[in-house]
Amino acid sequence: MVLLLPEDSGMRKHLMKFWIVGVIGSAAAFAHHGTSVTYQTDKTITLTGTVTEFSFSYPHPQLYFDVKDADGNIQHWGSEFAPTPLMMKQMNVGWARDTIKTGDTITITCNPHRVPGSTACLAKELVVNGKKLTVGPGRPPATGKE
Amino acid sequence: MMRQCFLVVVISPVVLLSPILIAQPAQHEKSTKAQDKTAVFDRHDLTGKWNRVSPFQTYSNVPGGANELQAYLLGQASAPQKLDVETAEAPFTPEGKAKFDKNIPSYGRRITAPMLGNDPQAMCDPWGVPRMLNGQVAGPHATIEIFQLPDRMFTFSQWHHDYRMVWTDGRQLPKLDEVEPRWNGYSVGKWEGDTFVVNSVGFDDRTWLDHNGYPHTDQMRLEERYRRLDAETLELVMTITDPQYYSKPFRSDTKIWKLDREGAKAWDEQIYCVPSEEFKFNKLIRDGGVGKQP
Numbered sequence: 001m002v003l004l005l006p007e008d009s010g011m012r013k014h015l016m017k018f019w020i021v022g023v024i025g026s027a028a029a030f031a032h033h034g035t036s037v038t039y040q041t042d043k044t045i046t047l048t049g050t051v052t053e054f055s056f057s058y059p060h061p062q063l064y065f066d067v068k069d070a071d072g073n074i075q076h077w078g079s080e081f082a083p084t085p086l087m088m089k090q091m092n093v094g095w096a097r098d099t100i101k102t103g104d105t106i107t108i109t110c111n112p113h114r115v116p117g118s119t120a121c122l123a124k125e126l127v128v129n130g131k132k133l134t135v136g137p138g139r140p141p142a143t144g145k146e
Numbered sequence: 147m148m149r150q151c152f153l154v155v156v157i158s159p160v161v162l163l164s165p166i167l168i169a170q171p172a173q174h175e176k177s178t179k180a181q182d183k184t185a186v187f188d189r190h191d192l193t194g195k196w197n198r199v200s201p202f203q204t205y206s207n208v209p210g211g212a213n214e215l216q217a218y219l220l221g222q223a224s225a226p227q228k229l230d231v232e233t234a235e236a237p238f239t240p241e242g243k244a245k246f247d248k249n250i251p252s253y254g255r256r257i258t259a260p261m262l263g264n265d266p267q268a269m270c271d272p273w274g275v276p277r278m279l280n281g282q283v284a285g286p287h288a289t290i291e292i293f294q295l296p297d298r299m300f301t302f303s304q305w306h307h308d309y310r311m312v313w314t315d316g317r318q319l320p321k322l323d324e325v326e327p328r329w330n331g332y333s334v335g336k337w338e339g340d341t342f343v344v345n346s347v348g349f350d351d352r353t354w355l356d357h358n359g360y361p362h363t364d365q366m367r368l369e370e371r372y373r374r375l376d377a378e379t380l381e382l383v384m385t386i387t388d389p390q391y392y393s394k395p396f397r398s399d400t401k402i403w404k405l406d407r408e409g410a411k412a413w414d415e416q417i418y419c420v421p422s423e424e425f426k427f428n429k430l431i432r433d434g435g436v437g438k439q440p
Contacts, residue, residue: 118434
C-alpha cells in the first residue's frame, strides 16, 4: 500500500509513525520463539466457540476457548495474539484485559499450527459477542503525553 | 523475587543520580548535533535509552542469519542483503562448528519450531552477554538503557529485565583462571579517546552469542567498543576471542542505536521471562498441545 501525502504534512508523519511502529512491532512480536515456523501463516481457519480463559500475559496474550463440532463433541483450543500486552496498550487497540470474559462467544480467524492435529493458532481477527476486537497493530501508539 | 528486589535497590539510585552524573564537569570535548544546534552532548556519556536500528537479533551479519528473518518479517525477503564481507562467515574450528550444529535456534536460517529446538531462552535462562546486547528486537518494545556511575556502567536489558555491570574504577581485568564463570561475565571498561572499551572474561558457557545459536566456551574473551557518533547515535563493535571454537577473533557487524527520549518516558514494559507464563505458553500454544492436555 502506498500513501501519497505531502512530505511535510502532519498526517504523513502520523501515518509513518504508525507504520514504523506497526511493522517493527509486528516484527518484534513475530521474532519471538519462531512464530513463522510454528504457524502456517499462508493459511487461515475460522472457529466459533466459548471462552474458557483469557490470559493477557507474556510472552503473548492467550485466548483459550471450547469449540463444539457437528457431533456435539467439545474441543479445547488456544490462540495467541502477536503483540505483547503493553504493545497492544500502546497501540490503542480500544479494548483492555477485562474485555474478554469466560463464557463470551467468539469467532476467531487465525493461522493454524504446523503440527498436525494441534488445536492452537495465531489470531488474526477476533469477534467477541458480536464486536470486532483488534488483535494486531491498530491506531497510532500512545506517546505517553495523553 | 531476590533479583527483582536487587534491581529496585540498584537501579533506582542509578536512575535518580543520572541527571546529576550527566551534569558532571566533562574533561573532554563537547559536541553539537548537526541537525539541532542546541543539542549539546558529551561523547563520554552513554546514558540513555537506545533503540536498535541496525539489523537485530544476531551477533554478526552472517549470511542466512537473523537479517534474512528480519527482511522476511518486514516483507523484504527477496531484497538483496547487504553483508559485511569481513564478518560474513563465523571462523569456526571443527569443534566450534559441531557445537553450533547442536544448538537448534528458533531464529535465522536454521529456524526450528521451539519445541524441537534447545534455545536456553525457552527455559527462561539468562541471555548473558553479548546476546543481551544484540538480541533486543526493536524499540521501544524491547531495547537497552545505559546508566553511568563514577565507578561503574550499567546496561539494562528490557528483555529478561536484566542488567550487566562494567567496572570503570580503574581496576585491571582479572586473569581467566581468577574468575568464576557467570552469566554476564566480568567486565572492565575504560575510555580510549572517545571510544569506551569494555573487556570481559569469565562467561558461563551455557549462553549463546545470539538468537542464532552461536556458541562460546568459558574461555571466551569479549571486547566491546562503543562510540557516541552524535547526540542521537551510539555505535558498538564487538570482537570475541575463543580459540577452542573460533580459529581467529570473530568480529561482530556494527551495531547502531538511536537515542529514544520519548520512549524512555513512555515505555517500561518489564519483560521478565516468567517460567509459569513461559512454560504454559510453550506447552499449550507453541507446542500446539491445548487440546491434548489431560
